[in-house]
Structures are given as structure tokens and as C-alpha cells.
Amino acid sequence: MDEGYTILKDDNGNYADLNKDAGTKNALKEGPNQKIVYLGYKTTADANDAITDLAVMNMEGGFSYKEYEKMMNDHMNTQIKPFVDRFIATLKEYRENLQKPQDSANFKRANYYKSLLNKLTDDDTGNKPLGDLLVNQTKYEMGDEAYNKLSDEEKKNHCDILTLLMQGNGQAIQLMETELTKSADSSGSTWLDRFKATSLDKLTNAVEVENPNMTPSEIDQELDKQYYDDARKILDKWSEFNDDLLNYDTAIDNADEVVNSDVGEKEININKNSSDKEVEEAAAEMYNNQAAMVKGGMAAEDMAVHDILEATKFGDGTLLEFFDRDKSEFDDKVNIRQLYPIVDSLTGGQLAGLDFLSIKDMILMAVTDENGYKNVNLGDMQPASIYQDVNREIYEKGGVALTDAAMRADATANEKTETFQLSTLGIVLWSSTAAAGLAVAGTLIAKSFAYKGPAFDKLAEINKRVNELVELNSHGYVEQINTKMWDAMFEKAYYVTNNKDYLAATAKAASKSAICKYLAVGFSVLGAILAGFSIATTILEMKQFYKVTFAPIPKYIVERTDITGTNAKGQEIMIKNQTAYYKVVLCNRTAGNSSVEKKNYEILQDRNDLNGDVGQQWLSLYSVKYENGTPILADSLKLKMGEGDAPEGYETGIHKFGQKTAFNLTYPKYCYRDPYGGTFVYFKTETASVKDLASAGSTFSGGSVAIGAVGGLLLGTAITLLLSTSIRKRRENQAA
DSSP: OGGGOEEOBOTTSSBOOTTTTOSOOOTTSOSOSOOOOOOEEOOOSOGGGOOOEEEEEETTSSOBHHHHHHHHHHHIIIIIHHHHHHHHHHHHHHHHHHTSOTTSHHHHHHHHHHHHHTTEEEGGGTSEEHHHHTTSOOHHHHOHHHHHTSOHHHHTTSOOHHHHHHHSOHHHHHHHHHHHHHTOOOSSSOHHHHHHTOOHHHHHHHHHHHOTTOOHHHHHHHHHHHHHHHHHHHHHTHHHHHHHHHTHHHHHHHHHHHHTSSTTTOOOOOOTTOOHHHHHHHHHHHHHHHHHHHHHHHHHHHHHHHHHHHHSEETTEEHHHHHTSOGGGTOSTTGGGGGHHHHHHSOHHHHHTGGGOOHHHHHHHHHOOGGGSOOOOOTTSOOEETTTTOOGGGGSTTSEEEEOHHHHHHHHHTOOOSSOOOOHHHHHHHHHHHHHHHHHHHHHHHHHTOOOOTTTTTTHHHHHHHHHHHHHHTTTOHHHHHHHHHHHHHTTGGGGGGGHHHHHHHHHHHHHHHHHHHHHHHHHHHHHHHHHHHHHHHHHHHHHHHOOOOOOOOSEEEEGGGSEEEOTTSOEEEOOOGGGOEEEOBOOOOOOSSHHHHHHHHHHTTBOOTTTTOSSSOEEEEEEOOTTSOOBOGGGOEEEESSSSOOTTOOEESEETTOOSOOOTTOTTTSSOOTTSOEEEEEOBOSSOHHHHOSOOOSOSSSHHHHHHHHHHHHHHHHHHHHHHHHHHHHHHHHO
16 A cells, blocks of 8 residues: 555455445436545554544534634633733743842842753744743733734744743643742742741731731631632642652662762764664663653752751751641641741742742752852753644644534434435425325316216206307306306206206206316316426435535544543633544545535545545544553454444444444445445554553653753752752761
């Protein structure tokens, strides 16, 4: 197969036509009636590149572009914008620190993290470094009116922070937010200094001074209003920090292992002539080296923080004793107030970024002075886009459709019939035609049963004259003829005075016979006219039935439950999960020769229709590479024709969204026929998820951003590694 595709085969080894005989043979259908549909696939050994599911959506199956756009707008308005409104305080402190004297700790700290941020670039501003961009106001801060007045070149100096946060790579965004928060606090003291200088009593007294009429209970409520939510965030980090402090001895061993090894001195030599195997081995060695350095660096951080807290007096003891307390000692409405002084000591910028910092980060940020932030050589670290490995198409308007159980159920309830049915007009016309036909038949029957008694012969002359008058009546002489006709019927009446009853009955029969003839002629003409209209209407309606106007096929479809979660308040929120987006499978459709094929090509483009563009609806196949899914085993793909249970050993296959059982790909409501009683494609999957099978934990492929993120972490831990080593040496000397 061209382009490396393998075509699915049936049990006999023939290419499997997934649309076999599912079209129509009606001559009234314009364009082709049958199209062959093959399924081609490629294989991979990379779990990250493996397809984890195959699902189908029909044209009227229950999806909405507007619902997806609404969800995106809600996410922007309820999560992104409120966060940015708070995070602007962090940006301002970052900028203020860069205006400080260059020999100050504040400047050196902000400049250090700026150099790290500059290894992330923004595609939308011409790949400008992010650290430099954020020195300037963002588009959101400026407002649309001021921003739109700028020239195109000037706009490149102001990033769109809303788009960055909405569309950026999750790991890169978190790195950006963390580094900015670490560079915040533009005051002359550290939060740890301010924490040691305050207490819950001082905070209580301050509220009491400002509100002298408040009761103690009201003062507590005011404190809770100001500090509780942020204190809860700190408490949520408490147990993890306790574990860091308790693992002190292990941290010493891990740090010593790195210090005494040559892991940081190893060189990885590859070039353009290196084989794929050499590149793969070099990448694995680089990853292992970095992992070892990260492990050692984090151990050094644990050591440094432990030693600093132990050496810092606090109240009647040390800071180590305060932070080493169990979480349960604070975990209620009253005791959590002991953490309020920590919240009060943090700046607005630090509070805005509190979600991105651990307690260990906060302490390291406070204890590192201007000598801790040395100039570092980042020349070897390749910059990477903040959008790296992000499929930005899923954010484009009109590119993604949302589906959920409710929409699909509503679509099923309103599903149209699969067979041709006359419209109301057609039913009326054919009913009228049939009625006219019955009327003709009825009048002829009535005429044949006209009464014939003994007086019939005697009235022959009268009947003859009546028939002549009826003939004349057909030429339009209705009024005069009717009068003469009744005169003729009765002028010979005296000849039959002894048969008056027969005379009356025979006259009545003659009259009935004449009227029946009129009616038969009239209904015959009417029936012919109605039949013509009925036939024409039926042909038009059948042509319309077979003339399908296709709607565009969505490029992506996403299940609502795969991109929504619940926040701490129990509210549904949108979450980043780009691996959950099902992408339409492409095909080799061409414009064809007929006007119908050209129109279909214009609408459907290169997006597949398992019904081959000849069905009542399109039925389109979608694939997904979901990190929480299990890879499909290509050699397990199996075609089954006809009804019945799944093949032995199979449980699922190509299915509809929201279902697990294999779906009939020649379902007659979407096709025209299902001659084999079903067309199913089954498959099996791995037992482990992509996330578990993937060799690297990072969501970044290509490595540059992953290395940048790890490099940033290493640069941060290098400071504490030196700091912790010097503390250890000092303590060892004191002990000697």
C-alpha cells in the first residue's frame, strides 16, 4: 500500500469493503450509488504515538460547535481572567524587582528567573523570549483599545497572556508561573522575616483597633475572611513538606551520591552522521544523567531547608519545630488560624502564585541572598516555544465539536426513518387519486345495477330519448336538456297507467343511470389529473430523498466528561487534556466527475465517510491518542459481517461515541441497505495505559522543553547544593 498503510482484510485475505452493498440502486438517485470504503492503518512501537480508540459519529448524531465554544468562553471568563487579575500583582513585583539596583538581591533574583523564562518563546510575537516580553505590559493589561492602536511591530512587544494561559503547554505554563512567583516580592525584607515578626495575636489586635465595636467572634470571622482560603492552600502542602523534613538522612545520602559522581561531567557526543540507535542511546543516557542530577539537587534542597529551619529561632524553639508539626494540629476551623501569620507575611504577588509553590520553594526563596543567584551560562540550552507539542487547532473557532450523553440521547430520540415516506402533500394526492378511481368504479357498478322491471320494454322509447338527451348534455345544453329529458320520460305515461309503480321505479333507474355516467366521466378525468400530479410529486420527493445535503464533518470531537473536572468548591471546570480530543481520520476523496461529487468534495474535503458519500448521512471515523487510554493492537483488527456476538476473545471495536460495543458500520438509518445484517470491526488493546508504557514522564516530545524545564530546576538546585554543602561542612567543623 502507498504511504506505508496496511489495508484491513477479511478472513479470506481480501481487502475488506466496509460499505459493501450499503448504497442504493434507485435510478432516481443522482451521482454514484455505491462506493468502496477501505480501512488503512500504520503501526508504531512508540506508546505515545499509538492510537488508543476508534469511534464513529454520524451527521445528526449529537454534537455541537456552539456548546464547545461556550465551554471555552466560560473557562476563559471563570478561570483564566480571574487568575490573571490576581497574577498581575506577581507580574508587577517581577517588573519592580528588575528596576532595583543591579547589586540587590531582589534584582539578581528577578533577573535570574528572567534568564530562565527567556528560554521559552512566544510564537505569536515572532518567537520573542518570554522573560523579556513579560517586562512589558501584556495585551490584557493594556486593554484592546490601547493595544489595537499599536503597529504590528509594536504589538510583538506585548504578549497575549490570556492566550498563553489558555493554549500554552501545561508544563511550560506551570514553569512560567512558578518562576515568576519565585521572582516576586519587591519589598526590602523576606516573607520569612515578616513571619517571625508577627503573630496571630498581633493580627487580632490590628482588626480590633480598626473595628473597636466588633465582638471576639466577629473578629475571628473577619480574620477568616481575609486569610482562611490561602491558609488552606498552605495546609494542603503541609504533609508533603513534613515528608521532606523527615527524609533528612536519605537526602544526605542522595546528595553525596551526586556530588561524588561524574554524572554532571559526562559528555554526550552525537552528530548528523550518528545512527538512529546512537541517537536513541544518547538520549536515554542524557535523560538518566538529568534524572540523577535532579534527584541529587532535590535532596540538596531538602538538606538546606532542614538545616536553615533548625538554625533559625522561633518563639521558644526553632522554625524546624514549627514546620515539623503534624498537619492534624492545624486541620480545623480554629487551629488553622495559627497559619494566618504566614499568609499575612506573603506579598500580593506571592499569594497570587501560591498554587505553584511548595513550602520548600517558599523557604528557599526567602533564605537565598544576592550571592546565591550567580550568573549562569544558558547558551547551550535550546529555547523552546511555550506552545510546543500543543495542538492549537483545538482552540480555533469552528474546529471542534463537543458531544455528551444528553446531546446523543436527544439525537437518537429525533432520529429520522431510514425508508422513503411520502410527504403530507404526496399522501393527499395519492389518496385523492385513489378516491377518484373508487368513485369511477362505484358509478359504473351502480349503472350496471339500474332497476329493470316489466315496464322496461314499454319504456324503451322513453329511455332511448333520454339517452339522446344525455349525449346532447355533454355538449353543454344542460338547462334545456334537463327539462326535455323529464318531459320525454313522462309523456308516454298514459300507456302504462296499470303499471304506475313500475313506471316510477324505471324512471328513477333511468335517472340514476344517467347521473352515474356523468359521475364516471368526471371522476375519470379527475383521477387522471390527480394521478399525474401524484406521480410527479412522488418522483420529486424520491429524488429529494436520495439527494443528501451533507453538513461539514468536524475536524475534532471531544467528550465533555474528558475535559471537565471539579474544583475544590465542587464546581465543574474545564481542564487541559489535549490527548482526549478525537481527530477525524483523513481519506483520499477526490472532486470526481459529477456535480454531486464535486459538491461533496467541497463540503467534506479530505475527512472520511464510512458510508462512502452515498448514504443518508455521513458516518465518520475518529481516532484518539489518549494518554490514559490503552494502545490498540494493530494485528488484532478483525472484520465481522452479520449479526451475532463478538468474535471469541473480543469485547469492543469501532464504536459510537459514548458506547463500548462495536457499532454496525452499515446501519440502515445512515446507509440505504444493510444486506449482510451488520458490518463490524473489532480490536483488542494493551493492558497498560500509554502513560504507564511511555518511557519518559514528560508530556513534551522532542526533548527541548523537557530539558529546559529540568535545566531550570537544576539551576535552582545548584544554589541549594552549594548552600547545603557549606552548612554541612560548617556543622561538621563545629562538632569536631
